[in-house]
Amino acid sequence: MTRPADVLDDSTLPPPEWAPRRGSGVPWVFGGLLVVLVAGRLWVAPRLDAAALDAWTTVFVAICVQALPFLVFGVALSAAITAFVPARVWTRVLPARPAAAVPVAGALGAVLPGCECASVPVAGGLMARGVTPAAALTFLLAAPAINPVVLVATAIAFPGSPSMVAARFGASLLVAVLAGWTWALFGRGLRVPPRPEAHGGAARWDAFRQAMRHDLMHAGGFLVVGGIAAATINVVVPAGWVAGVAGVPVVSVLTLAVLAVLMSICSEADAFVAASLTQFSPTAKLAFLVVGPMVDLKLIALQAGFFGRRFALRFVPLTFVLAVTVSLVVGEVFL
């Protein structure tokens, strides 16, 4: 049996402008949303009086509002780099030998801001342009964890404890470099992504704008997921239970490390969530801050998509184990 599409060629079809106009439903969706907002504020909000729901919502909105400026400015800087720095600059900066390129790539991560969603495509682009995969992976791990925006956010979230900023920087850089070296020695199963298309004749500002929107949309949704998880833990989990786990030395560190993976918070905002977990020890919070930007659900999805599932199966456990171990050591020694 042949489908009609195979029989008919274009000449037998009516011209496209005869087709019923399929307008975009988007304005209607947002119009409806505005009606819901106004109606909700007028009739629903005054009647809601559930203390737990209120507290949950306040914490949820607070985390989103607090993170918003950092997310916007982090994404703006990252988009500026994508749009205004040509990729060949990277190959000029990095040494050719993998063993030497890895620490340089780690240090580059400290200078260049980029949230984790942005760093995965950037790392893919670097590999496609001939950078050693180990060095590109080190950059992928380091850039979201130790860039200036993240460090400033960490300093603001932990006022009066600069040692937390230093520990986060040191531990994250160490994990990134160790993971890069390990990958250079034993790494297998990586699929180098095809070279992404260049932005044709699009003006740089348009490229900047679109990179920013792309990053905001990708990172913003996951930030909301993180806010939901954090608010739920804050309100639902009995304080005694959290305090119980928080008191056990190694278990508390593992708990927050796993939590960092599950919550998938953007690295520009995770320090604020970590600071809100007041019952936990500094070492546990450090593990949260070191693991979060390197291993989380959205990163695992992105990495598997870019570099293949076999890669993710090897790279994710390697990073997680390294991050927890290094956090434990650094936390015990310095915090």
Next chain:
Amino acid sequence: MKRAAQDLLMILLGGTALWLVFSGEYTDYVKPGLRIPLVAAAVVLVLLGAAGLLRDSGEGHHHAPRVAWLLCLPVLAVFVIAPPALGAFTAGRAVARPAPPPAGDAGALDAGAGPVTLTLGEFIWRAYEAQTGQPSNIANVPVRLVGFVRPAKDGWYLTRLKMNCCAGDAIPFQVRVRGLPRPRAGSWVEVVGVWAPRKDGQADAQDIGGREVQPVKKPENPYE
């Protein structure tokens, strides 16, 4: 998610942030110092969204993942639930905490011109100092404290939450009020009284011997 939806969503987010700042509601969630960064980020979002709507043509594949729709949730929460600042529920869940770190200057209190207005944090800190034998002239000085009322099994507490960064990390400062009838739970009151050392010597909880209590308006910034 279509491109136009992303642009509208950014305008919506920026607009919501501007609403929070200019209605003053943002102090329910974050510290007042975040006002300027918040307005700047909101303006950037609105401009980005508007530029996208005006400049981008229909072609091109710039689809965003479905997870981006979740960005509507905080907006819905702000307008439909409109939660108040954290209150008695959060304060009641907190486990016992050590005394707050030194805040403000440790200068002598001047009780010459009537009761001295203190934050709950400073009252607790001064009382803690006095209790642990360090010099602090909180004893016998009439003070004025502002907070909300939280009923408990052992009486009622004058409470205020302290934000470190945002409401997600708020911890309660609480002082038990003795000798006064409990006002309506959750209402904001001003209590004038004198520090009353606890007989059990508990240094992490402080009492005030109340002399008078009167209702006040909820402060513009409900947190300390």
